[in-house]
Amino acid sequence: MENQRQGVALDRISPGRSMGAHDLGHASRLAMLTALALVLAPSAVLVLAGMGFALRLPVAGWYGVVGGAGSALALLVACRSSRGDLWAALAALLLATSIAFASLVLAGRWYDTSYDGLAYHDTGVVDIARGWNPWRSPTPPTPGPLAYQREHFPKGPWVIEAVLMRLAGRLEPAKALNLWLAAAAGLAAFVALRVVGLRRALAGPIAACLALNPVATCQSLSFCVDGQVASAFTALLAFGLLALTLGGGLAWAGAAASTQLLANAKLTGGPYALILWIALVLAALLRRDGRRTRIAGAVGAAACALALFTGYNPYVTNTLRAGHPLYPAAGPYAIDFVAHSRPPGFGEMNRFERLGRSLFSASSTGVPDGLPRLKLPFTVVGDEATKFHDPEVKVSGFGPFFGGALLLSVVAFLLARGQQGTLAAGLCGAALLGTVLLTAEGWWARIAPQLWLVPFVLALPALVSPGRRRSRAVGMGVLLALLADVAVVGANYVNRNRQKQARIRQELADLRRSVDPVPVYFGIQPAVGERLTQGGVRWREVQDPAGCAAPMAGTWFTRVCRGAPPSSP
Numbered sequence: 001m002e003n004q005r006q007g008v009a010l011d012r013i014s015p016g017r018s019m020g021a022h023d024l025g026h027a028s029r030l031a032m033l034t035a036l037a038l039v040l041a042p043s044a045v046l047v048l049a050g051m052g053f054a055l056r057l058p059v060a061g062w063y064g065v066v067g068g069a070g071s072a073l074a075l076l077v078a079c080r081s082s083r084g085d086l087w088a089a090l091a092a093l094l095l096a097t098s099i100a101f102a103s104l105v106l107a108g109r110w111y112d113t114s115y116d117g118l119a120y121h122d123t124g125v126v127d128i129a130r131g132w133n134p135w136r137s138p139t140p141p142t143p144g145p146l147a148y149q150r151e152h153f154p155k156g157p158w159v160i161e162a163v164l165m166r167l168a169g170r171l172e173p174a175k176a177l178n179l180w181l182a183a184a185a186g187l188a189a190f191v192a193l194r195v196v197g198l199r200r201a202l203a204g205p206i207a208a209c210l211a212l213n214p215v216a217t218c219q220s221l222s223f224c225v226d227g228q229v230a231s232a233f234t235a236l237l238a239f240g241l242l243a244l245t246l247g248g249g250l251a252w253a254g255a256a257a258s259t260q261l262l263a264n265a266k267l268t269g270g271p272y273a274l275i276l277w278i279a280l281v282l283a284a285l286l287r288r289d290g291r292r293t294r295i296a297g298a299v300g301a302a303a304c305a306l307a308l309f310t311g312y313n314p315y316v317t318n319t320l321r322a323g324h325p326l327y328p329a330a331g332p333y334a335i336d337f338v339a340h341s342r343p344p345g346f347g348e349m350n351r352f353e354r355l356g357r358s359l360f361s362a363s364s365t366g367v368p369d370g371l372p373r374l375k376l377p378f379t380v381v382g383d384e385a386t387k388f389h390d391p392e393v394k395v396s397g398f399g400p401f402f403g404g405a406l407l408l409s410v411v412a413f414l415l416a417r418g419q420q421g422t423l424a425a426g427l428c429g430a431a432l433l434g435t436v437l438l439t440a441e442g443w444w445a446r447i448a449p450q451l452w453l454v455p456f457v458l459a460l461p462a463l464v465s466p467g468r469r470r471s472r473a474v475g476m477g478v479l480l481a482l483l484a485d486v487a488v489v490g491a492n493y494v495n496r497n498r499q500k501q502a503r504i505r506q507e508l509a510d511l512r513r514s515v516d517p518v519p520v521y522f523g524i525q526p527a528v529g530e531r532l533t534q535g536g537v538r539w540r541e542v543q544d545p546a547g548c549a550a551p552m553a554g555t556w557f558t559r560v561c562r563g564a565p566p567s568s569p
Contacts, residue, residue, distance in 0.1 A: 107179065112554075113497065135317075192238040351442060398451065456482070459478040503553035511535075525555060549561070
């Protein structure tokens with residue numbers, strides 16, 4: 001009954017009519033409220049931190065308590081109109097709290113081994129947790145060759161993670177934010193898929209695939225932020241769809257909160273959020289829904305203004321200091337900091353050629369000498385299926401079967417033409433592709449993780465409409481290919497990184513046996529000192545790597561130096 005009710009919901013909703021959480025089935029209502037709780041709390045923390053920075057106050061652990069409690073109270077007040085909604089809100093808060101604590105435990109047991117995470121992300125987290133106010137002093141207190149990235153990049157994830165670090169008393173649990181946002185994206189996507197008419201047996205696996213975007217999976221237990229962009233983008237799109245179809249303040253609140261998280265995660269996040277809000281306003285206009293057009297415009301403007309406030313550093317400070325809010329990615333003093341990661345053969349290609357070559361080549365973590373190796377769709381070349389232990393897969397970063405799935409989704413879309421929702425899916429897919437091509441580096445999955453959504457959107461009309469067996473069969477083929485991608489990426493990530501974690505723990509255990517402080521050279525990874533301290537290792541920093549051992553397990557540059565451990569009890 002729930003599927004039938006929601007499957008026709010879009011036909012019954014007249015322009016301007018507002019529905020709400022109570023119009024959803026039990027599972028969808030619980031999923032929506034849980035997703036909302038998971039995005040409201042970190043968004044509230046960002047607002048509190050922004051107010052604190054403006055008042056010259058450092059971040060504090062109680063921001064997390066107040067942000068979480070305030071979001072919970074707001075959710076309960078919004079659902080007070082009926083006993084059913086109130087019980088659903090209580091259940092959602094219990095589920096969201098369980099997800100939050102489980103994520104903190106898992107993240108705390110898993111050391112970050114990513115290059116970018118160790119090089120500057122976790123240093124940004126530690127600096128803010130120790131009192132750095134990036135509004136009042138844009139230059140970070142910890143010097144180093146990558147300090148300009150901590151100075152000019154968005155700091156939303158670092159601020160939230162610094163609060164979590166203050167709460168937990170340790171650095172590693174702060175990575176839980178990645179898992180929260182992935183869960184929120186999957187739950188919000190599940191509700192959106194149910195509302196457009198997809199039955200639960202398909203909505204569940206597709207929502208799981210969307211949450212397990214390969215970029216989000218490969219960065220889920222690191223301090224890298226591209227996975228957060230993927231999750232916040234998905235959540236904003238899902239909440240936006242729910243706001244346009246169901247209406248009601250809850251969906252709009254979810255979209256606004258997701259905007260804060262997306263715009264403050266990465267320099268590309270701000271433009272992505274702005275484009276999505278423009279698309280939502282245009283979608284309301286195409287529906288000739290004047291009331292929702294005005295609401296979308298007002299909420300979008302307010303959300304973007306609030307994102308500009310919480311993102312004062314870098315968007316305002318970059319404009320004042322470097323002439324462009326997106327510096328160093330754009331503006332008169334732009335720096336091509338992707339050049340060293342770009343395959344040399346891409347130098348003469350335009351953005352369309354780069355994207356096409358990456359999509360239909362073998363997956364690779366390194367930079368090929370020339371052009372990436374092309375392959376046939378749905379084939380696995382060499383050891384490409386083993387590359388996804390790395391959070392920065394450069395070529396074909398969505399998995400070995402994604403290029404074929406994308407082609408197959410176009411076939412499914414064409415076979416479903418004329419069916420209800422085909423035009424909307426086509427426009428949505430085109431808009432998503434437009435955001436990918438907004439940057440010349442959209443070929444790299446971590447720069448444009450929202451490309452993962454395109455085959456799902458294009459195949460959706462074929463999966464929703466039961467009348468055309470051929471198109472539905474092709475749509476199922478798309479889903480199976482993407483499920484296979486998720487399985488390959490997830491298995492590779494977990495298996496390879498479990499081995500790394502075992503080596504890290506063994507090395508920390510060996511270093512703990514040292515009676516004297518262990519001399520350590522950190523290089524560009526000063527925050528590794530937090531790992532050593534929290535692992536019970538006494539250490540002292542040295543500035544010269546001469547005579548030092550090979551890099552420590554799970555790091556790129558940090559080295560234990562001569563004479564360590566000097567003695568044992």
